Amino acid sequence: MPETAIAAPEALLRVEDLKIHFPIYDGLFRRKVGDVKAVDGVSFEIKRGETLGLVGESGCGKSTTGRAVLRLYDPTAGAVNFEDRDIASLPANEMRAMRPRMQMIFQDPQASLNPRMTVGAIIAEPLMEHTKMSAGERKDKVAELLDQVGLSRDFINRFPHEFSGGQRQRIGIARALALDPDLIVCDEPIAALDVSIQAQVVNLLEDLQHRLGLTYLFISHDLSMVRHIADRVAVMYLGKIMELAPMGKLFASPRHPYTQALLSAVPVADPKIEANRKRVILTGDVPSPANPPEGCVFCTRCPLAKKTNDKRCFTIPPEWREIEQDQFVACHLAE
Ligand SMILES: Nc1ncnc2c1ncn2[C@@H]1O[C@H](COP(=O)(O)OP(=O)(O)O)[C@@H](O)[C@H]1O
Ligand code: SF4
Numbered sequence: 323m324p325e326t327a328i329a330a331p332e333a334l335l336r337v338e339d340l341k342i343h344f345p346i347y348d349g350l351f352r353r354k355v356g357d358v359k360a361v362d363g364v365s366f367e368i369k370r371g372e373t374l375g376l377v378g379e380s381g382c383g384k385s386t387t388g389r390a391v392l393r394l395y396d397p398t399a400g401a402v403n404f405e406d407r408d409i410a411s412l413p414a415n416e417m418r419a420m421r422p423r424m425q426m427i428f429q430d431p432q433a434s435l436n437p438r439m440t441v442g443a444i445i446a447e448p449l450m451e452h453t454k455m456s457a458g459e460r461k462d463k464v465a466e467l468l469d470q471v472g473l474s475r476d477f478i479n480r481f482p483h484e485f486s487g488g489q490r491q492r493i494g495i496a497r498a499l500a501l502d503p504d505l506i507v508c509d510e511p512i513a514a515l516d517v518s519i520q521a522q523v524v525n526l527l528e529d530l531q532h533r534l535g536l537t538y539l540f541i542s543h544d545l546s547m548v549r550h551i552a553d554r555v556a557v558m559y560l561g562k563i564m565e566l567a568p569m570g571k572l573f574a575s576p577r578h579p580y581t582q583a584l585l586s587a588v589p590v591a592d593p594k595i596e597a598n599r600k601r602v603i604l605t606g607d608v609p610s611p612a613n614p615p616e617g618c619v620f621c622t623r624c625p626l627a628k629k630t631n632d633k634r635c636f637t638i639p640p641e642w643r644e645i646e647q648d649q650f651v652a653c654h655l656a657e
């Protein structure tokens with residue numbers, strides 16, 4: 323088949339040069355003295371039905387990006403296009419109509435579920451808020467949602483504290499599914515769970531994705547956690563994306579020094595490769611996002627910059643470039 327006959331998969335979400343800066347105030351008159359540049363010029367797209375992993379150390383701006391995608395924050399600059407409409411500039415009433423289509427699953431189901439509400443009420447809450455369903459219809463829908471996430475219908479009148487961490491995460495997932503969303507931002511959904519439970523929740527999310535045609539932004543501080551679920555991965559550092567590539571390429575041939583360092587910490591199943599695995603230990607602390615370094619934001623910790631002492635690293639922010647088909651990096655020296 324000629325290539326032009328294959329329709330390009332449609333992007334459900336296109337984030338363009340997104341910036342979220344939080345003002346810092348100080349002094350008697352609460353004057354603005356600076357900005358925390360939590361997200362500082364991030365661009366990516368997610369195709370319908372795809373999972374994009376967003377990975378990076380704590381504090382690099384992953385959650386802020388996820389929240390901005392759902393417009394829980396108003397961007398300082400840039401656009402968040404959902405089906406080609408910039409939701410960052412939608413008026414409140416249109417945004418309200420859009421809300422059901424994008425949902426979030428949180429890291430800590432304990433903190434995100436109201437302890438005084440029954441499981442049934444927790445899952446039905448979005449239905450109350452956004453639909454005109456009757457009480458009977460809501461009850462049927464809640465029962466159906468419990469089936470979908472593998473929980474017994476008998477749990478409907480119980481309270482969150484009666485459940486294990488994995489079960490509570492399933493309740494959170496059922497609630498996120500209630501309004502038949504297209505996009506779900508999963509913010510470290512398995513990080514707080516026992517290792518034995520993590521795979522079950524990942525499998526459930528994958529199964530739901532296939533059955534319901536869901537699109538995921540899957541956030542994790544740990545590359546090995548996105549390995550089995552993401553189609554492509556974006557690696558973030560200090561408010562910027564360092565590298566973005568299909569999962570296979572990223573693991574087989576990471577090009578950015580930061581990705582290489584992160585990957586060197588991921589254990590390999592093959593004992594021969596594992597024995598020879600070279601770990602790149604990053605020295606120094608992550609700089610403050612209120613005062614990021616000049617040039618490349620990674621320059622204060624980059625082993626390659628240390629080795630080469632290339633002046634560009636310390637003076638010019640690297641361009642975002644396609645180093646190989648579908649593999650993008652922000653680095654002057656990557657090859
Ligand atoms: N509401 C806020 N006000 C001020 N600073 C914030 C706020 N939310 C996050 N930050 C700061 O922005 C940076 C990115 O935070 P976050 O997006 O939570 O990172 P991650 O999810 O990758 O750990 C951090 O330095 C954090 O302290
Ligand atoms: S641009 Fe320089 S400092 Fe930044 S990642 Fe590349 S080599 Fe390291």
Ligand SMILES: [Mg+2]
Nearest residue numbers: 381384385386
């Ligand atoms: Mg976070």
